[in-house]
Amino acid sequence: MKLTEVAIKRPAFMTMIFVALAVLGLYGYLQMGVDLLPKMDWPMVFVSTVYPGAGPEEVETQITKPIEESLSSLSGLKSLRAYSGENVAFFVIEFEMSVDVNVALNEVERKINEVKTTLPEDAKDPQVFKIDLNTAPILRVASTSNMETIDFYQLLKDKIKPKIEQTDGVAMVSLVGGKEREIRIEVDNDKLKSYNLSILQVTQILKAENLDFPTGKVEQKEKNYIVRVAGKLKGIDEIKNIILSTSQNGTVRLKDVASVLDTYKESYTLSRLNKDNSIGIIIQKSSDANSVKTSDEVRKTLQELEKQYSYINLHFTIAQDITTFTRDSLKEVGRDLGLAILLVAIVLFLFLHNIKNSLIVLLAIPTSLFSAFILMNIFGFTINLITLMALTLVIGILVDDSIVVLENIHRHLELGEQPKEAAIKGRGEIGLAAIAITLVDVVVFLPIAMLSGVVGKIFREFGLTVVVSTLFSLFVSFTLTPLLASRWSRVVHFVKETLLVKFIRKFEALQDRISDKYRELLRWALNHKKTVVIVSFSLTILSITLIPFGLVGTEFMPQPDRGEFALNIEMPIGTSIEGTNEATRKVEDMIKDMPQVEQYYTIVGRSESSFGSADKSNIGQIQIRLVSEKKRKESTQEIISQVVEKASTIPGVKATASLIGIFGSADMTPVAIEIKGEELDKLIAVSKKVNEIVSSTAGTRDVKSSWEEGQPEVKVVINREKCADLGLTVGEVASTLRNALEGDNDTKYKDGDTEYDIRVVLSKQNRTNPEDVGKITIINRMGKQVQLNEIASINYGTGPTQIQRKDRSRIITIYSNLDLTRPLGEVIEEIQNKIKAQNFPPEISIFYSGEAEDMQNMFTDMLLAISFAILFVYMIMVSLFESYIHPFTIMFSLPVALVGALFALALTGETLNIFSMIGVLLSMGLVTKNAILLVDYTNTLRSRGKSMIDALLEAGPIRLRPIIMTTATMVFGMLPLAVAAGAGGDFRRGLAIVVIGALLSSTMLTLVLIPVVYTIMESYRVKVPALFKKLNPIKKKAIQEA
Secondary structure: OOHHHHHHHOHHHHHHHHHHHHHHHHHHHHHOOEOOOOOOOOOEEEEEEEOOOOOHHHHHHHHHHHHHHHHOOOOOEEEEEEEEEOOEEEEEEEEOOOOOHHHHHHHHHHHHHHHHHHOOOOOOOOEEEEOOHHHOEEEEEEEEOOOOHHHHHHHHHHHHHHHHHOOOOEEEEEEEOOOOEEEEEEEOHHHHHHOOOOHHHHHHHHHHHOEEEEEEEEEOOOOEEEEEEEEOOOOHHHHHOOEEEEEOOEEEEHHHHEEEEEEEOOOOOEEEEOOEEEEEEEEEEOOOOOHHHHHHHHHHHHHHHHHHOHHHOOEEEEEEEOHHHHHHHHHHHHHHHHHHHHHHHHHHHHHHOOHHHHHHHHOHHHHHHHHHHHHHHHOOOOEOHHHHHHHHHOHHHHHHHHHHHHHHHHHHHHOOOOHHHHHHHHHHHHHHHHHHHHHHHHHOOHHHHHOOOHHHHHHHHHHHHHHHHHHHHHHHHHOHHHHHHHHHOOOOOOOOOOHHHHHHHHHHHHHHHHHHHHHHHHHHHHHOHHHHHHHHHHHHHHHHOOOOOOOOOEOOOOOOOOOEEEEEEEOOOOOOHHHHHHHHHHHHHHHHOOOOEEEEEEEEEEEEOOOOEEEEEEEEEEEEEEOOHHHOOOOHHHHHHHHHHHHOOOOOOEEEEEEEOOOOOEOOOOEEEEEEOOOHHHHHHHHHHHHHHHHOOOOEEEEEEOOOEEEEEEEEEEOHHHHHHOOOOHHHHHHHHHHHHOOEEEEEEEEOOEEEEEEEEEOHHHOOOHHHHHHOEEEOOOOOEEEHHHHEEEEEEEEEOEEEEEOOEEEEEEEEEEOOOOOHHHHHHHHHHHHHOOOOOOOOEEEEEOHHHHHHHHHHHHHHHHHHHHHHHHHHHHHHHOOOHHHHHHOOHHHHHHHHHHHHHHHHOOOEOHHHHHHHHHHHHHOHHHHHHHHHHHHHHHHOOOOHHHHHHHHHHHHHHHHHHHHHHHHHHHHHHHOOOOOOHHHHHHHHHHHHHHHHHHHHHHHHHHHHHHHHHHHHHHHHHHHHHHHHHHHHHHHHHO
16 A cells, blocks of 8 residues: 555544654754754864963974974874964864864874973973864853952952853853962062072072971871971961071071062953953853853853842843854744745645645645654754754745645546545656655755765754755655645635635636746747757856856855954054053043944953954953944944044054954954965065055955064073083073063962962062163072173064964965955955966965865865765656656756856845855755656656657646746745845845745746757657667678678
8 A cells, every 4th residue: 555545544543643743843842952053073173382481483493393293293184283472382283074073182182292291391281172163152241349359350260250160051161351369579689689699599499488298107006197297388478588598697588689469460461341340251161062051041140149249249241142143043044934934825825725725735844844853853953043044945845745746636636536536646646756856855965964074064954954854745745745635625616706716816817828828938949949048058158157257256154244343452562461451441432432332342461263362461352242233324344444443543553353253253364375485584575475465455454464573572692601611501591581580480379278379570670671681690509699691692683473383384374354345255366366476486385274265165065065966866867767868858957047046146246155055056956846847747748648749838838837836935935034134144145045046047947948958858869779770780781791
């Protein structure tokens, strides 16, 4: 017994199956988490090492190169980037997509453990962790109280931070701003000289005087006693009275040569919200946590903490919540989903004229969606922007099979057949076409599931969601649709001439006229085959030329307008944090008077981006949130231009701006050009020229080079011979210098349960001027003082602020933002042409990274996916039709789909990007359904004895109605996405516009092109065997004569 017959003859059994699917689907939906994007694991590992007091060049030589050499032999390594800055080196290690990130992490840790023993003793142990985009910060909170800043910071660190970290879903909490307590011992260099001491000796004595030391145990018969030296310092006065030396002249205590200050660390950041001082709290979620749920839980925790610490007037203000964009985006997609279903329902009613018939088709949507939720939950999917977009896009697809089946059942009813007989025959007659339509929709997404690049990571859930729901819709069309049709569907006879009936009659009359006109057009097309082919081919070529002519731009991903951007403030190199703070406050004064600004969050001494954060005294960042678009006339880009222009008028301020990306931090610049070479002079010269080229290219702004000189340096060149003669080693000199200028904080001061750093450093008056460096004294082995300028020359100059390396070679990167007047692809193409025209040295290599590289890889992956999709579509149709010719005929519907897709992008101003390319791929499956319906029914009529032309002239008008219905439902189902203007609408529009354009052009051209191609293919199918038959006698005769 066939599946359809079982459904019709056992309705209770089939009803229970769908009830079970609905219940399981609802359970699966409730179990799924909510997030912005699917979980994405990137095989990338991050390594950082702190080398206190070292400049970028020293860090490169002593830290970066040894680690780089060790890491370069990692298996599966794709690229190794190293950044050497002041006091720190960090590495970004990217592996091939096929590499397991946890295996890679273990391998990196092993390599680091091998090499760390060769690093300088003063260097901190390297920290290794994987880069996990799923743990991005979800909340930035400004905290205030009536406590002193130092005490408040300690409360946040000791009490509040741990409490927030205990919240479900929270991975890590970081503090920004505030002042952290420190016991600073500022040593007077002149007093040291007078007592014949060095700062290194002071530090060593302090460490020896501040310790708890277990010395063993005393054993008795009854009990054992552990013996411990309790030598920890218990108060500031005790620290001051530490004895440094004793002699006949008396005792020298610490307070005699130094000031002991209970203060805060000199290196700090500042945080403000709307000009009010605060301490920032950055909250990151766990990799597997639900962003929205975690955000809600954290908000509850913050409310509880406010109540608990109300006596200090503790208050938290949400400066940024990235789940707001997630919630808004999902709400918009949900609204689009509902609107799509409504529009599809209206279209169905227009064509079917019957609420019951419309309901039969519409039931395919909820049954397929709920069934899809079962497998989505099993696969571990979340409700996110991508999966919801897939569910919205699939609305039109889900009803395709049911429309085709129901329309054919209705045709049999009009022939006078009984409902059950009409349902079985109608479904059976259209079964092959329905399977073909569904499988074609399914196989176009198989290549995406197999891709391992960015496209595969982002859209794997999209493809599988479409595949699962579409397959369930086929099941529905074979069971539920004929079951309900056999009971509800009847030929409608209108008795009363109501307004609705009149409208329906006019609509039917319009369809009849369209059908008649189409029959005439089809007859004309069959008599003018060359004209049809030439016009179709010309339109296809013309649409493709829209790309090189710049009428359709290219980019990696559209920039969502969140109404948020980051204003980056940079002061001249060497500016103190106080100077940067003063300039930043002036910028804030300008911003607060702008009516378009709703809120601004300021950090001084740190700049955050999607790549990470950087701490420098001369930088700051203001994250600005604008009022909603309804309350302002200007776009975000226009306001950015205004703010940057105003900020740049402040003396010393270099202002740039970046949009806040989907992860809640400032986006990296879309243009990043890497210049690679060994000879530094040539590398710098080429980078300056490339900088000029990028700056002169229309559409770029905020152009910047990674190679920045100007960092003031004092170079101490030690004379080794003099050093040896005076009983010193280079290591002793270097250790003394670092202790004097950077400070030593290896020893701790315990107050209650909390330990604080004790930092021994020269007093500020002894380390303010570069000349002070030469006056630092070292005590040699004979106990005599040696002044640094006696054994070393002191040189002044400038050096780089950061040194970049890639794959063990130095690189300089030129960065640039876009002003969005031109798409990324167009800007990059112009820059590439200008660079090619230059006569750069052959040993210098130039690469394009960032979004330009992502865009190139995306187009390569998508073209590969589309190629495989076309191949799979052809293979599926060959398998179903048992023919090589007819599927080839159907494939001609694919190129004409490009006509509408590309013209639609050009007319709407959208670009070819990762989302619109997915639309092209989706179209590959959708546009073939019309051709399948035409060819399948033509073959059916020919099998009944009709001639080819008569079969085509009959099949076209008969299949016109379901073709228009399926196209209309798909187009109207996509319409809410195509006009989406809310949160995340930038992502959805391009995809929907491509699909709508492709469907419209393919439908109009397919109706005439496919019948023409069908006749041409048939003529070749007849002519080729006939040609071989003619050749066979000639061949035989030639053999006989031979």
